[in-house]
Amino acid sequence: MREWRLAPLLVILLAVAPLTAAQPTLTTSKPSYAPGETITLIGSGWTPGARVAVEVRDPTDSTVYVEQVEVGGGGAFTITFRLKLTAREGLYTVYASSTAGETAVTTFTVTAAPFYPMIVTGVATKDMAGNLKSEFERGEMVIVEASFTYPGGPYYPEEMSYLVIIELFYGGRPMGLTLTRGTIRSGETKSFGGGIAIRHGAPTGTYTVEVYVWNGFPSEMGANWAALAEMETTTITVNP
Structure with a gap:
């Protein structure tokens, strides 16, 4: 019988309780x-x-x-x-x-995580005929082509100057380098390629190609130096 007496009271309390909006x-x-x-x-x-x-x-x-x-x-x-x-x-x-x-x-x-305004979209190694190739012999020329893009946006300049460096390493030892400078406009994609010769006495094994996009050399830019894209890499094999 106690439950039946409580029921009307619960109805009254629910009726007068304010509804809380989400x-x-x-x-x-x-x-x-x-x-x-x-x-x-x-x-x-x-x-x-x-x-x-x-x-x-x-x-x-x-x-x-x-x-x-x-x-x-x-x-x-x-x-x-x-x-x-x-x-x-x-x-x-x-x-x-x-x-x-x-x-x-x-x-x-x-946070201070690095952000790069440009993107290296591809790195390819080729022979002198333009065929894709990842295995070379001593004395051959390695052609390296890198593609990069500048998406741009409302907070970026319409045009940016860049320095692209392509370097070949055996372990931590530099074996060759090629570079170029230029400008790129918002929304553009560009490619740069260069040849690096493998010396006749070069060691055999795995070599690493590293591609950098900078706003200039650190000695030129001083405190304003910056990398414009994350470094990209690929590898080749050098046989006797």
Whole structure:
């Protein structure tokens, strides 16, 4: 009989208890980024049709990005932006507020992991006839071709100068080198090739080809020197 007496009381309590609306959320596509990377902000649970203002502040509390977006019919939105190459290390805070009075906060971290504006897309070794080849004999010429691209973007210059170096190593011993300089425009892909002769008295075995893309020699650029692409490698075999 006690259970029957409690039932009306539970009904009354449920009737007068306030309903708590789901809180809107704001997240990032991952917790940490490197300078120059693209960040995606993801909102969910917001009022459809409302306008959301977003502000990103760096570790010094300086505003580095602002944007406004309209919430979709499902209560969600996304905003994508790219960090500058000079972005400070540390904790960044993202504030969001809507015209419906909703607010949310999230954070992400910027680390000093290297970011390269160019990408070496391929390294190939060939003979003098242009045929792909990975095994050579002493006295032969190794033709090395490297392809690289500059995707560009809103935070990058339209054109960049580069220095491409192709070097051949046996163990840690340099055996030959070729290089070129040039400029590349946003969205372009370029190729560079050169020949490195294998000396008649060269050791046999596995050789490594290393391809570098720099903004110049360190002696020229000083404190402004930078690698523009991650080093890429391939190997060849030298037979007697």
